[in-house]
Amino acid sequence: MDEFVHKFLKRTGPVLCLDIGSGTQDVLLARPGLECENWPRFVLPAPARMVAQRIRELTLLRRDIWLYGGNMGGGFSQAIKEHLAAGFKVGSTHAASRGIHDSEDVVRSMGVEFFANCPEGSVPIFLTDYAPDFWAGLLRMAGLPQPHMVLAAAQDHGYHVGGNRQARMRMWSQLLASSADPAEWIYSVPPPALTRLMPLHEKTGGPVADTGTSALLGALCDREVMDRSFREGITVINVGNGHTVAALVFKGQVRGIYEHHTGMRDLEQLLHDLEQFRKHWLPAEEVQSSGGHGTAFGPYCEEAGGYQPTYITGPKRAMLQGHGRFLAPHGDMMLAGSLGLLWGWARLHDN
Secondary structure: OOHHHHHHHHHHOOEEEEEEOOOEEEEEEEOOOOOHHHOOEEEEEOHHHHHHHHHHHHHHOOOOEEEEEOOOOOOOHHHHHHHHHOOOOEEEOHHHHOOOOOOHHHHHHHOOEEOOOOOOOOEEEEEOOOOHHHHHHHHHHOOOOOOOEEEEEEOOOOOOOOOHHHHHHHHHHHHHHHOOOHHHHOEOOOOOOOOOHHHHHHHHOOOEEOHHHHHHHHHHOOHHHHHHHOOOOEEEEEEOOOEEEEEEEEOOEEEEEEEEEHHHOOHHHHHHHHHHHHOOOOOHHHHHHOOOOEEEEOOOOHHHOOOOOEEEEOOOHHHHOOOOEEOOHHHOHHHHHHHHHHHHHHHHOOO
């Protein structure tokens, strides 16, 4: 790990870094005075998966449920539909309903009812991507120090009346327009339009970023990857459980972003998309027509070449076996996003 990261930790104290995906939350406690290899780490089920499991338990117990808390990852929506289909009631506060859908009309159409307080006979379920008490307890039981800062990443679709795919690519376009340096895409305070990152920031009190950003930074914190980008353009791909994000990078600067749902592309389709993407020939509308989020591009750079060197991370990376180099930044592929968050934030604040 770069020396500026260790200097940052010496100034700041322990930093808890969370990369919250759709399948897992990958967590690192970076501690000053220790080698990176000795930092405690956890790979746990994603918070939304734990909510889905709890809902299914209560379906089997034939209990009505009431959701409260705030917006979080929506990986429990199918469990809610199954609960309703089984004939049991689902209530929710207005704030918690955003974990199902940003539109309250859509939530109502599913059969969910709104209540400010828990109806009699219903079991309350708290929604949050980050529970301070959980982490304080886990670290305490493990004999570990409490963090002085929390860095967190989650995927945020934002909200747009025309569909969240448009909102998401608008976010990428705005980030590319503001800066081509992905470290600058970590928010001290996220914009209100990012309806998942804002409550996450309010819970952690610290900087937040999109998981696409954290994965990209995780690749670039590998010195070989960053150095290669200064010789020629490279492609960085994160094949996640839910989404695949690719970036064109030259001299450490992002020149393009591609995003699709991992389960919607087979190998042939993904390779075709990447070929067109590297040439700046893949419009956002074409990706969206096949169910993906789209593309966003910065200025075309002829000097970068064809972005052929390819570096791959993510839990579903086996899909691209033989089509690039698999990355395990600092020896741990699953912690790439958490390491990237720390590396990017420390680089921004390198005094």
